[in-house]
Amino acid sequence: MKLARPDVFHPRIVLAGCPALPEGDGDDAGLVRALRDHGLHACWMSWDDPAALQADLVILRATWDYIDRLDEFLAWTTRVPRLLNPPQVVAWNIDKRYLSDLSAVGVPVVPSAFFAPGEQVRVPVGEIVVKPAVGAGSVGALRFSDSSKALAHAGMLQRRGQTVLVQPYDPRVGDGETAMVFIRGEQSHAFTKGPMLPPPGGAPVFDESGTYAEEQLQPAEPDFELWDLGHAAIAAAAAHLDVSTTDLLYARVDVLGGHDSPRLLELELVEPSLGWRQLDESIRRRQQRRFALAVGSALRGFGLGPLSHRRP
Ligand SMILES: Nc1ncnc2c1ncn2[C@@H]1O[C@H](COP(=O)(O)OP(=O)(O)O)[C@@H](O)[C@H]1O
Numbered sequence: 455m456k457l458a459r460p461d462v463f464h465p466r467i468v469l470a471g472c473p474a475l476p477e478g479d480g481d482d483a484g485l486v487r488a489l490r491d492h493g494l495h496a497c498w499m500s501w502d503d504p505a506a507l508q509a510d511l512v513i514l515r516a517t518w519d520y521i522d523r524l525d526e527f528l529a530w531t532t533r534v535p536r537l538l539n540p541p542q543v544v545a546w547n548i549d550k551r552y553l554s555d556l557s558a559v560g561v562p563v564v565p566s567a568f569f570a571p572g573e574q575v576r577v578p579v580g581e582i583v584v585k586p587a588v589g590a591g592s593v594g595a596l597r598f599s600d601s602s603k604a605l606a607h608a609g610m611l612q613r614r615g616q617t618v619l620v621q622p623y624d625p626r627v628g629d630g631e632t633a634m635v636f637i638r639g640e641q642s643h644a645f646t647k648g649p650m651l652p653p654p655g656g657a658p659v660f661d662e663s664g665t666y667a668e669e670q671l672q673p674a675e676p677d678f679e680l681w682d683l684g685h686a687a688i689a690a691a692a693a694h695l696d697v698s699t700t701d702l703l704y705a706r707v708d709v710l711g712g713h714d715s716p717r718l719l720e721l722e723l724v725e726p727s728l729g730w731r732q733l734d735e736s737i738r739r740r741q742q743r744r745f746a747l748a749v750g751s752a753l754r755g756f757g758l759g760p761l762s763h764r765r766p
C-alpha cells in the first residue's frame with residue numbers, strides 16, 4: 455500500500471478465514487474495499503497462519519473449522535494481540551450453553567437442554583433437534599421423531615467428547631429463521647434463512663468445503679418486536695460478560711417465529727456470516743461503510759488511532 459502520510463499509523467488488520475476458506479465464502483468480499491476507503495488496510499488469511507499473530511487487529515470472519523480444533527482455536531484467540539470480537543466473548547459464545555445464561559435473565563430462547571459427555575440424555579416427546587453444543591454451519595444437527603434414533607445420535611456426539619443440545623423442533627422455521635445483524639450494538643440489516651434440516655432420516659447438504667450446510671437466504675425487514683428481542687439478547691450478553699455492547703464489532707441474532715412470540719435460536723458473536731450479499735448494492739455499501747467506521751472506532755479504543763504512533 456502507498457503510504458501518503460508516513461507519520462500516520464496504518465494498523466495491519468487481518469480478516470480471518472480457515473484453511474478451506476482462507477478468504478471466506480465471498481459474502482465479505484466488499485469489506486477490504488470498504489476498510490480501504492476509510493484508510494484502513496486489511497488482508498485475508500487463515501486464522502492458523504503464523505502471520506496472523508503479527509497483525510495489529512484480527513477480525514474473525516470465516517474461521518469455521520474451529521469445531522474440530524477447539525482447544526487450539528481458543529488458545530490462539532488469547533495469543534492474538536487484539537481480536538474482535540474479544541476472546542472472552544468468543545470463549546463464552548462458542549458453546550451454545552450460553553443460551554441458558556440468556557434464558558436465566560429472561561431472554562425468550564428456544565427451549566434447550568444440555569447433556570455433557572457421560573450424562574443421561576432425556577428427550578421430550580414430539581419432534582426434536584439434536585445438535586452439538588459447539589457447532590456451526592448445521593454440522594452435526596439432525597431432526598428426529600424417533601426417540602431411540604435421537605438418543606443414538608446424542609450418544610455418538612457425547613462419545614466424541616461433545617456436549618449435546620436437545621430442543622423441540624420449532625416448525626415455524628418453515629417460514630424462515632430471521633437473522634438480524636448489529637454493528638457495535640446498533641441495528642444494521644437483516645435476512646432470512648430457509649429451514650436447514652430436512653425431515654427425520656435426512657441430513658443437510660454441505661458446501662464443498664464441508665464447513666457449512668448450503669443456505670437459502672433472502673433479504674428481510676423484520677418487525678420491531680424481533681429487533682427488540684435482538685437488542686435484549688445483545689444487552690443481556692454484554693451484561694453477562696461485563697462488556698459494553700459497543701465492544702461487539704458485530705453480532706447476529708437468529709430468531710424463530712414472528713412478532714407474536716419470537717424465540718432466540720442463536721446469538722452469534724464468533725464468526726457469523728453477515729449476509730451482505732442479500733443487500734442492494736447501495737445499502738450494502740452504506741452498511742459496510744458503517745462496519746469500517748466501527749473498526750476505526752475499535753482501533754481508537756485500542757489506542758491505535760491514525761496519529762497514535764506519531765513521534766513528537
Ligand atoms: N429447534 C429447532 N427447530 C427448528 N429448526 C432448527 C432447530 N434447531 C436448529 N434448527 C435448524 O438447524 C439449523 C442449524 O442449527 P443452529 O442452532 O442454527 O446451529 P448452527 O448454525 O450453529 O449449526 C438452523 O439454521 C435451523 O434451520
Ligand SMILES: [Mg+2]
Nearest residue numbers: 591592708720
Ligand atoms: Mg445457525
